Amino acid sequence: MSKKGWIYITIGVLTLAAIFVMEYNKPKKINWFPSYVSHHKIPYGTYVLNDLMEKYFPNKIQQIQKPPFEFLTRTDSIKGTYFFVNESVAFEEAELNALLDWVNQGNMLFVASRSFEKKLLDTLHLEQQNVYNDGTLEPLFYYELVNPKIKNQRVEFTKDYYTTSFDRLDTLRTTVLGQVYSPSDSTDTTTKHINSIKQPFGKGEIVLTSFPKAFTNYFILKDNNVEYTAGLLSYLGRNGQIYMDNFHKSGKSFYTSPMYLFLNTKEFKWAYYLVLIGGLIYIIFEGKRKQRAIPVVTPLKNQTLAFTRTIADMYFEKGELPLITKHKIDYFLEYIRSKLYVSTQNLEDETFLRNLSLRSNTDLKEVKALISMISKLKTKQYVTETELKNLNQKIQAFKANVDGK
Template structure:
């Protein structure tokens, strides 16, 4: 290799090394995925919430990994509160019925979600709506608990372009716990929407919050938002276990892929990338030098047509025109059964002839002439070359009509 070529290789290697160093030292991107998983420390995980729950409710927190239906139906007489928080909590019908029956017996259900099951809303005589902040470019929502005893300050949240509020409320059965405020239009008018409610259900209670991000790491650790989240947690019962759901989550509670260790650790990830790049370079430079020429193997010729012609010539030379006619009609009838999907048991049936004419794109006269010829030749003991040629021409004409030629 020339001196100039080595210079290009060295410069390319230096450029590649600089790129690797810059990428390695680049700050890690923040993962804003709304996982709501208990051990995730990303902004929208709930690691801080579960730590607070252990502090506020010592020896009462039970982490549940199984579906609620399985817990409530296979465990004898459990009592307490069931806590759900996720971007969207969607219960199946049997699961929701089991939860409602459990609440009726004197237990508590706390659900924080952007959307709720329609059957649950209908049961509680509720409805929801999307709340948009159309008064300014930056999305700003203010959340506040309405109970004056909690002395909860108004908190600001700017990460969502819309939020959820309760549109229709049964005021006789429902207690409003929290509101969200947003500018409704360009007139700077502040509108209030209900986003947290409590309702008695049987002997128990149900609390619904349409702002699940109030329980995430980012929200709790930002400014003084902790007081708002703590105020919501005060509506959990003072006694009894609290079952923290880990089944209805947007993120994975654990990772099953063996590549997660490599791709989630910076050192292993770049070691893996370097190994792939090294393998690619080896293939590019060594593969051309050592790879042997691949011989050209000609494909096998299709001898079916030649074989068929040989057999046909043999029959024709022996003068076995009747046998040729028999094979030709049998192959043609098989063609009708497989190609046009018609039954060939009665070739003179009027219904058969009409259906065959329609499917074969031919006239009834042409079809009746062809079928009549086949029936006639079947009964003859001696067949001439002219009759065989006439049969072949009619069959070829019929197939041409089928193919639209």
Template sequence: MSRKGWIYMTIGVLTLAAIFAMEYNKPKKVNWFPSYVSHHKIPYGTYVLNSLMEKHFPNKIEQVQKPPFELLTRTDSIRGTYFFVNETVSFGEAELNVLLDWVDQGNTLFVASDRFEQKLLDTLHLEQANVYNDGQLEPLFYLELSNPKLTSSTYKFTKDYYTTGFDQLDTLRTTVLAQVYTRSDSTDNIKKHVNTIKQSFGNGEILLTSFPKAFTNYFILKDTNQEYTAGLLSYLDTDKQIYMDNFHKSGKSFYTSPMYLFLNTKEFKWAYYLVLIGALIYIIFEGKRKQRAIPVVQPVKNQTLAFTRTIADMYFEKGELHLITKHKIDYFLEYLRSKLHISTQNLEDETFLRNLSMRSNTDLKDVKTLMGTISKLREKQYVTETELKNLNQKIQAFKANVDGK
């Protein structure tokens, strides 16, 4: 690789390292997902709520992972308060009937949800309405408890532009526990909306609040908001068991994916990303097409000599020595014409013999002997093996002189 290529590669590596360092050290993004799961420490989890209830109500808290229908129909010894908190708690018709029958036996149902099923609202003669943050550029709601025996402070919530409340209450059967309102820019009187109620049902009672965020980590840990949450929880019967629902949740109560450990831990997550990036780089650089090995091509062998020997052996085996001699003489004369550039029309001409002697670096006597042998053998019809060998020796000696050997 050229020097310029190394410089570009170094700059790329340093840039990539700087990006990784910035990503690793940047503040962790806050997860505002409304999970309401008991072990989640995100803003809208309920880890703080469950920890405080375990602390202040020892041996009274039981975490329930199964649906209420299954718990209440298969177990007869369930007595106390069933506590539900989620963004939306939606019971099926059969499940709601089982819950209401259970409350009718002298138990308590506590549900914190933005929205409630219409059947439950109809049963309690309630209606829900939206409360909007009118006239304000920033979201701001005020919450307060209605019971004068509790704190008279007002608590702020600044995360939503609207919330829900209850409308058209049956005041003879319903007790208002908390209210919500927002200040308007107009001079009209502030209208407060009921967001938490309590109502008797048979031998038990039902508590509903349309502000489930009061039980989240963010709300409880914000300023003095825990006093508002404590005021709502003060209506629970602490002499009986409290069953904390973990089934009706927006978030996952447990994680089945083995990748959760890597992706939820900052160090493991970046180690996992680096492995993926390294694998991608390897594929890019090592997966590209490479030059295939060039096969070794054996050069074509010169089979002329082998062919000549084969033909000669064939003639020799058949005893046709005169044909071998004829071909031998013809090839030699062609050699003289092409190699020494001399005419071979008259082999006994004196001028021809002198020129051949000088050009071949051979004694004139030897040249005359060779040419005489050739002339004699060309006229014979039968050639002996000895004569053929003698001719071949003289021709080889002549060629050796030509080549200077």
């Protein structure tokens, strides 16, 4: 390789190295996926929530990995509060019925979700609506708990462009726990909406809040928002265990793919990329075949036709016309059997002649003439050249009819 070529390669390698260094030292991109998984430390995970629950409710927290229906129907002596938090908690019909029956026995259901099942809303005589920022382009909402016994200031949240609220409720049975305020225009005017409620159900209670992000790492650790989250958690039942649901989650509790370890860890990810790039460079520069050229072998010519012509000439020159005629007839009869699937045991049979005429697309008279000639020539000991030519012409005409020519 020329000196100029090596210079280009060196420049390319240094450029790639500089890109690798810049990418490696670039700040890791924040993952804003709303997973709500208990051990996730991303902004919208719930690691901090579960840590606080273990701290303030010692020996009362139980992590549940099963579906609620399976847990409630297959486990005995379940008393306390079932806690759900996710971007959307969608119960199946049998699952919801099992939960409501359980609450009716004197337990509590606590659900933090942006949207709720229609059947659950109908059961509690509730309706939901979406709330948007009408007067501002930036996402902005204010959240506040209404209980005067809870020390809580209005908290600001700027990560959602819309939220949900309860726009119809049974005022005789429903207790309002929290409200959300949204700016309505360019002034300081705000509109108020209910987003957290409590309602008795049988011997138990149901608490619903449409602001699940209040229980995420990002919200709890920001400013003094933890007081708002603590205010909501103060409504948890004091009797029995607190069952933290880990089934209805948007994120995965564990990853089965081994590639997750490589692509989620900076060092492993770049090691993986370097291996791929090194393999590509090897293929480009060193992956050429290093063996002698394979010589071209000329294939053998097909001498079958020349051999056949030579044998035919030998028979013809020696005057072996009867033998040639016999071979010609034998090959033709074999052609009838293999091509037209007609038996040639009885050439004089009328049924044979008609079948042969139909299958060969040949007039019955021509078929009879050809078969009659074959029968005569098979018994003759001497065959003239003219008879052999006539036989060959009739056979060729017969085959042409079979092929539709």
